[in-house]
Amino acid sequence: MQTDVLIVGSGAAGLTAALNLADRFRVTVLAKGALNDGSTSWAQGGIAAVLEPGDTFDNHVEDTMIAGAGLNDREIVEFVVEGAPAAITRLTELGVPFAMDGEVLHLTREGGHSHRRIVHVADATGWAVQDALQKAAEAHPNITLVPDQVAIDLVTGRHEERYSGAGRVWGVYAVDRVSGHVNLYTAHATILATGGAGRTYLFSTAPRGATGDGIAMAWRAGARVANMEFMQFHPTCLYNLEVKNFLITEAVRGEGGQLKNPNTGHRFMPDLDPRAELAPRDVVARAIDAEIKRYGLDYVHLDISHMPADFVRGHFPNIHEKLLGLGIDMTTQPIPVVPAQHYTCGGVVIDRDGRTDLPGLYAAGECTESGLHGANRLASNSLLECFVFGEAAARSIAANWDTLPAVPAIRAWDESRVTDSDEEVVIKQNWTEIRRFMWNYVGIVRTTKRLERAQNRIKLLSSEVDDYYGHFRVTPDLIELRNLIQTAELIVRSALHRHESRGLHFTLDYPGLAAEAVDTILIP
Ligand code: FAD
Ligand code: SIN
Secondary structure, three states: OEEEEEEEOOOHHHHHHHHHHOOOOOEEEEOOOOOOOOHHHHOOOOEEOOOOOOOOHHHHHHHHHHHOOOOOOHHHHHHHHHHHHHHHHHHHHOOOOOOEEOOEEOEEOOOOOOOOOEEOOOOOHHHHHHHHHHHHHHHOOOEEEEOOEEEEEEEOHHHEOOOOOOOOOOEEEEEEOOOOOEEEEEEEEEEEOOOOOHHHOOOEOOOOOOOOHHHHHHHHHOOOEEOOOOEEEEEEEEOOOOOOOOEOOOHHHHOOOEEEOOOOOOEOHHHHOOOHHHOOHHHHHHHHHHHHHHHOOOOEEEEOOOOOHHHHHHHOHHHHHHHHHOOOOOOOOOEEEEEEEEEEOOEEEOOOOOEOOOOOEEEOHHHEEOOOOOOOOOOOOHHHHHHHHHHHHHHHHHHOHHHOOOOOOEOOOOOOOOEOOOOOHHHHHHHHHHHHHHHHHOOOOEOHHHHHHHHHHHHHHHHHHHHHHHHEOOOHHHHHHHHHHHHHHHHHHHHHHOOOOEOOEOEOOOOOOOOOOOOOEEOO
16 A cells, blocks of 8 residues: 555654645554554643743743753754644644633643643543544545554565665555454655553553554664663552553642552652652652552552542542542542553654654654653653654655655565464463563663663563564564564663663662763664
């Protein structure tokens, strides 16, 4: 199937790019499951934008740089922060029903922000954003949305029927989840918008599909990947033996929620940081981790029951209802919480136009390293990054359209030397194993020894999975496992490179901060 622009991913980044291209070009958007199964739909808190009287772009830039521990690219931070109000206007025009305070947008507060800055739709912002973008894309005659297509790898020069030497990316091979057939999608330009790699970890707030596919595909094709050691752990994921990845939005702390030791009732954050519960995420997550380890706890309490019940129900209707179903009334009881992996700060290196190192390949959203987040993402800056870079990539493709060469003849997927798998159990076993050792050895607090242990296991699993991949027909689970291992390898390698503790990367072997802030850039 040939199209003008191919977009892999139908979340905030992918659909924003599609809508910005579709008036001029034919756009095909792939999703590996349902169109709304990415992280975008799950976002609770909201989108950061300078809209409060007295707040300034400079404040938002400074807050972002402080959270990012000096590793952010200031020009990119300014570019994104200044793009926020217009992004909110466009979403409002698309019909996103943002919460209002009379005539103006209601702004909530989150950790690390010096002002009220978070535009939201109660506690289900992502769902409303995904819905509005998807409806607009479905209504556009130039956009073809194709769910259930699991991209396997990028199509590059080595897949050309006659090698052209152009060194470009021409699209992807993707397996159809329903038929099992491998389809070839080609295009003049390809945008990766595949989201993060949270599922590399046993406990994560991210949905099942966050397996780092775009990062792994770009790396295998020859693009640089950076800052993968900066995996963000959200401080407050619900602790529940059945519901394992339900986020309790940071806005609960923003609106007065307090973290307490469940045994003593002691509120511990004010002892550790003047910003208390609203310190940046890395600080709060490490504090909870330390409290849990120090007192042998399973969880800590997040308590907002001192606020009026109507206020709590009004601000957090979905969380309130979900918890009631689990026997917790947050208007009168504390919520048991633990940290869990939440966001992938690093990714495929892109420039201000969303261009990767590979001609013809762009990327946007959580799969990228744009320079915005540095060593730790400021809350609610990531949806914003999707809107700003989705649009930037579209703009760059449109501006350079006349220079993009025609797609050469590409070879079809070759299945002549593989058979159906006879041991699916290998996949399941390896999935669980990786996620468990990543959690235990490459989590919130690291050591070189633990990282090396993880690295040794990754080597073993990689050779096993490569062997499996070489002999058996691809399935969605196998593709994800291969990407999960590749991403884990990049995370560990990056973590071993960093001989300091900065932002989200904290290691007992190098507890101090190096004098100079340097990105970890991996070159294939
Ligand atoms: P996603 O929305 O994750 O979409 C990825 C897309 O890529 C999907 O369509 C998927 O099917 C597709 N895909 C992936 N791999 C393949 C493949 N191999 N082949 C084909 N398609 C593929 N950020 C904020 O700014 N504010 C918040 O309040 C907020 N809350 C959050 C709450 C939760 C629980 C989580 C998990 C994240 C939250 N975030 C928040 C982060 C934010 O939601 C994400 O960073 C953002 O939505 C990522 O958007 P994206 O378009 O890059 O990717
Ligand atoms: C949250 O609602 O706490 C998540 C916000 C974010 O990840 O940016």
